[in-house]
Amino acid sequence: MIGQDLTKEEQRVMIRVPDAGIVRSEPERSEKEIVFETESLNVRYGSTQAVRDVSMRIAAGDITALIGPSGCGKSTLIRCFNRMNDLIPDAVVEGSVRYRSIDLYGSDVDPVEVRRRIGMVFQRPNPFPKSIFDNVAFGLRVHGMTDDLDDRVQAALKSAALWDEVKHDLKNSALALSGGQQQRLCIARAIAVEPDAILMDEPCSALDPIATARIEDLMQELKSRYTIVIVTHNMQQAARVSDMTAFLTAEVDEEKATRTGILVEYDRTQNRRDP
Ligand SMILES: Nc1ncnc2c1ncn2[C@@H]1O[C@H](COP(=O)(O)OP(=O)(O)OP(=O)(O)O)[C@@H](O)[C@H]1O
Numbered sequence: 082m083i084g085q086d087l088t089k090e091e092q093r094v095m096i097r098v099p100d101a102g103i104v105r106s107e108p109e110r111s112e113k114e115i116v117f118e119t120e121s122l123n124v125r126y127g128s129t130q131a132v133r134d135v136s137m138r139i140a141a142g143d144i145t146a147l148i149g150p151s152g153c154g155k156s157t158l159i160r161c162f163n164r165m166n167d168l169i170p171d172a173v174v175e176g177s178v179r180y181r182s183i184d185l186y187g188s189d190v191d192p193v194e195v196r197r198r199i200g201m202v203f204q205r206p207n208p209f210p211k212s213i214f215d216n217v218a219f220g221l222r223v224h225g226m227t228d229d230l231d232d233r234v235q236a237a238l239k240s241a242a243l244w245d246e247v248k249h250d251l252k253n254s255a256l257a258l259s260g261g262q263q264q265r266l267c268i269a270r271a272i273a274v275e276p277d278a279i280l281m282d283e284p285c286s287a288l289d290p291i292a293t294a295r296i297e298d299l300m301q302e303l304k305s306r307y308t309i310v311i312v313t314h315n316m317q318q319a320a321r322v323s324d325m326t327a328f329l330t331a332e333v334d335e336e337k338a339t340r341t342g343i344l345v346e347y348d349r350t351q352n353r354r355d356p
């Protein structure tokens with residue numbers, strides 16, 4: 082987890098090659114462990130360039146906020162960190178995205194394992210039409226992590242600050258929960274499979290202020306264990322929750338009538354709640 086690079090065994094699981102076949106360069110060292118590193122990252126949807134030339138490094142244990150106007154490529158960029166763009170027809174990712182020194186887009190990398198290590202929470206809570214228990218157990222079953230299933234589900238719900246509200250209703254449908262509870266359930270579902278990093282694309286934009294505050298508090302609790310990247314439209318939220326802020330903007334080419342997202346500033350967040 083945080084503070085550690087992948088062991089050979091972890092690399093072997095992630096990269097589908099036999100034990101003996103792995104030869105990887107040592108991870109680059111810096112003051113903090115680097116979890117994600119993009120270099121000259123370009124993303125196109127067909128002929129539309131959505132993101133251009135993004136180079137950035139994200140350190141372990143930081144909450145990094147991606148902010149910027151609508152259409153500047155925030156969702157496109159965050160999806161690069163766990164290969165969710167693979168699922169979008171026409172999306173082409175060029176340049177490099179490394180996760181703990183592994184080329185995430187290497188042909189030998191297993192996207193399923195990538196998405197276990199690097200979980201994602203979306204703008205609209207998207208629980209499955211299953212029970213609360215089965216939602217959290219879903220990824221555990223997919224990944225064969227079913228030893229102590231009850232304990233794992235309970236631990237994930239506790240980590241997501243939802244256990245006390247649902248512990249007597251685990252067999253009830255997840256769809257009966259409030260929006261804020263559903264979003265914490267989705268966080269529990271992501272946490273259950275023991276990820277290293279969690280990506281959140283506007284996780285509070287469908288929630289009321291109280292549910293938003295709960296998720297923001299939860300993020301502060303989670304950051305001791307996970308590296309978090311969050312897209313937010315809300316500058317105040319970025320200031321409240323993040324350690325680092327990346328500001329993207331859309332560069333407009335009036336002649337070609339195109340808008341392309343570029344990273345214009347990436348620095349430590351000002352005005353944090355904590356000194
Ligand atoms: N699936 C897709 N197919 C084609 N083009 C897309 C797709 N998703 C995004 N785009 C385009 O890529 C550009 C960046 O979109 P993206 O959704 O990443 O922006 P965003 O910053 O997340 O915007 P918002 O704040 O509105 O969520 C936009 O021009 C958008 O139209």
Ligand SMILES: [Mg+2]
Nearest residue numbers: 155156157312
């Ligand atoms: Mg978006």
